[in-house]
Each structure stands twice: as structure tokens, then as C-alpha cells.
Amino acid sequence: MAGKLYGIGLGPGDSELITLKALRILRAAPVVAYPAPDTGESFARQIAAPFLSDEQKEIPIIVPMRVERFPAQKIYDQAAHAISEHLKHDRDVVVLCEGDPFFYGSFMYLYERLADEFDCEIVPGVSSMMAGAAVLGRPLAARNDVLTVIPAPLPDEDIKTQIEKSDAIAIIKVGRHFERVAKLIEDMGLTDQAGYLERISLPEQKVYPLADMPAKKAPYFSLILIYKGAEDWVETLPLPNPQV
């Protein structure tokens, strides 16, 4: 008899966007693991903080910023080992995940290492993409619209092709690619249909019509949403005044 591994989605940042199911599982877990930067706080832990208790054993998984862009194999090997020791001793382990665990989440690297051996359940969460559309006040996709999620690190030509053949577009991981991607959207004549968002649902949230974004850089947790689909009235919706 071994413990069960849970990957729970915590939503985009506001602790109130956790689901009832995630909360129940989180509160019952003796062991809680989460990704953390080498300096500063873990974002996933911050979201879950109001619901954690002192009696829970915590396993921070330190992923240094400098290895963010290539698989940190050794770090996940070690984290999977630490987690498996608890599971083998019949203790359930909850892994905290920003957004949704399987939507571009690093939880999958623990899942890859542990799902064969241990019982595992994923609890889906609210994605920042849906939360972004809510904040922007613009439907993400409607009717038979094709919605494409495009990571900003991709080459210009790929991003352009993907935008062209889509009705609704979410560009994720904008970060240091902001200026390049904004220029590309400008060249395609789509700036007026685009909204920029960062730190969605948190007190430090920022929302701009893309044309009004004052900075040339964006944080990693940022998003550009573009609508050019079947519902023409969506394009006539006023983009919100800059919220800073």
C-alpha cells in the first residue's frame, strides 16, 4: 500500500480561483511539493498559502532561473526521488501547480518519473488564458472559431503562420519576447484587436490594450490575446483602460 500522488491546478494566482476539489485534497495531504526559484518565493506556494498548515511537510523543488529553458533533468530526478520516499511510506503527496498541471506545466516532469510506479491523480485548474479573457472582457473563442495557443519563443515566421490561420490567438510566455512579438502583430495589422495582460488575477495585475503597453519587456507570466473570429461584435468591444 503506497500513498497517492496528486498534481493539483491552483489557477492563475488569486487564491479564490482554486477549486473545491483542489482545496479538499490540499488540506488532507501530509506532504506538499512545489516548484520554487533559487531566490524569492514560490508562486505556486503563494497561491496555496492561505490553505497550508504547519503540520504539512513541504518539499520545495528548486529550479534555478538559468536552467528554466532546458530540461532540468537532475532536479526532477531528485525531486521525484524525495516524493517517492513519502509515497512508499503511504503518505499522499500533493504537487502544487500554477494554472493547470497539464497546460504547459512543469508537473509533467514529475508525472513522467512517478506515474508508472504510483497511483496518480491530476486535478485540473483554471488556466491564465481563460482568466485573461475574463479580465479583458472579451470572449476567447466562439462558435466554430479555431483557437491557437502560441508560445512566444517560437520564430517570427511560425508565429505569423499560426496567427494567420487562426480566429482566436493566445500568445503565452511573452516575457523577453514582448517587443518582437508586438512588432509582428503590428505588421499584421492586428494591434487594435490585441490585449496584453500580466500577473492575471493578482493585486499587481496589469492589463493594457496592446497599443498602450508602456514597457518594452514583459514578465514571464504574461499573455497577449487576439480575437478575429466569427463574432464580429467582439472586435468592437472597447479594450479596458490600462489597469496598473
Added chain:
Amino acid sequence: MAGKLYGIGLGPGDSELITLKALRILRAAPVVAYPAPDTGESFARQIAAPFLSDEQKEIPIIVPMRVERFPAQKIYDQAAHAISEHLKHDRDVVVLCEGDPFFYGSFMYLYERLADEFDCEIVPGVSSMMAGAAVLGRPLAARNDVLTVIPAPLPDEDIKTQIEKSDAIAIIKVGRHFERVAKLIEDMGLTDQAGYLERISLPEQKVYPLADMPAKKAPYFSLILIYKGAEDWVETLPLPNPQV
């Protein structure tokens, strides 16, 4: 002083996948509106049922199945009018939405009619796409994968082009298009990388490797997920045994 309009996402079906925020707003609302078929129960109301009270005024928005595929303008005009009467009398109105309100949701037709005049807040919800990946035990998208959401009613050639240029694919609204879309996926040699899901997170949930789907028709709330992205190990994950 007028009431506030809320569009709240209830998630894919399991009442436990409601967020804390949606629950708080739902419980406080004097008026609750929801889409309903002309015969049978409202799916959105079913999800919210454990949290409704007898003191709440309910407004079912009857959308007959036969008008599902073209805009039911008059129905939404009437519903918006009924809702606006409550808002004008300083009563908040919550509109219940399956999944997420702005991810292919009909809430947008009320939003279109009411957001100009009244204060409106959207509470994002867990999408069936994320919940489907969780149930399937396969990450939806990773790293710089391009994820495309493709409505099944689109023509074959469009679906094929969209699948070709994507790393991860969610085909939604499968319903009566199941056989045609399954054939198309077969012709592209992707059947072994595809999972089929219906009524996700509900007791009547069904999950199959696409190759094992026994029926030739699917319900409207069904989904096909395909992964052919950067994380090769995902393609080697066993698709779950048929859950019926």
C-alpha cells in the same frame, strides 16, 4: 445604483470543480440564470445544484436544440431583458456557465447585450479541455508546443490543415461529426496518439483510446485530444483502459 451581472464558470461537470470565488458569488446572488434545453434538465444548473437555495429566483434560458446551430437572437434578447429588469432593481444576477464563460460559451450573447449598460464580472472556470487531459493522464501541451482547439463542425480540409501545423490538438463539439473526424485522424496516422472523452468528470464519464471507441456517434459534450509535440515520452504513455 444597479445590480451587477456575473458570468461564472462552473467547470466541466463535477460540482467539486467549481472555484471558491464562483461559489461565493453564486451563494450571495438573489437571481440565478442558466441555459436550459426545451426538454430535460439544464446541465449548468445540475453542476450548481448542490449550492442553490430555495430563496434564489431562477431564470431558465430555454434554447431549443433545433436552434442550437444558429444564433438564437430573440431568445437572448428576451433573456437579457428579463435579467436587466433585476439589475435595474439593484439585484445582482449570476449566469451559470458550463466550463468557462468565454471559452466557446453562450454567455457571451448575454454579455453582448448587457455589458454596455451594467457592471459585469466574469469568473473563469476549469475548461473541459484541461479536465480531459487530466482524465486521460496525458499532458495537453508542453514547452514550445503549439496547441490548437478545433471545432469538429469545420470542413475536413480545414481540420486536416490545423492538425498538421499543431503539436497538440483538442477537437471540440465532436458530437455527430465523430465518425468523419475519427476517419480523418486515421488517414493522418494519428489514431494511436488520440484519446476520446465524453461527459468528463461526471459519473457517466467515458474515456477511450480513440481506436477503441465502440460507438459511431458521440454526444455534443465530447472531445478528442491528440499529442504529437516536443515531449516524445508523452506519446509513449499508455492511453487509459476504456472507462465506461
